[in-house]
Amino acid sequence: MKIDRVNSEIRKILMEIIREDIKDPRVSECDMLSIMDVDTTGDLKYCTVYVSVMGGKPEEVIEGLNAAKGYLRNELFARLKVRAVPELTFRLDKSVDYGFKIDNILKRLNDEEKH
Secondary structure: OHHHHHHHHHHHHHHHHHHHHOOOHHHHOOOEEEEEEEEEOOOOOEEEEEEEEEOOOHHHHHHHHHHOHHHHHHHHHHHOOOOOOOEEEEEEOOHHHHHHHHHHHHHHHHHHHHO
C-alpha cells in the first residue's frame, strides 16, 4: 500500500528534522518526543501527526510544532520523493499516558489483593 509507505517515510523524516533542526524551546526542551502515528489522507492533501510528549508541557510542544509546520513541510518536500507534501496538523497522542494509568490501576489492585 502506497499510503502506508508515505506515512512511514513522513514519520521517519519528521523525527529527523525535529531532533536535528527545530530550535523552538517549546519543542527542544521536552525530555522526550515521539511520533506515535501519522495519518495521511488518500489524496495526500492532509496529514495528521500524533505526538507523545514526556516532560515539558505537551500543549506547548504541540503549539511549537504547529508553529514550525511551514518549515517542516518545506523540509519534507526537499527529502520526500512525492510531487506534493500534505498539509501537516500535529495532535497530542495520549495513548502512552492512558497505558500508564491502566498499569497503575492494575498494580494498585494487585497490591490490594495481596493484603
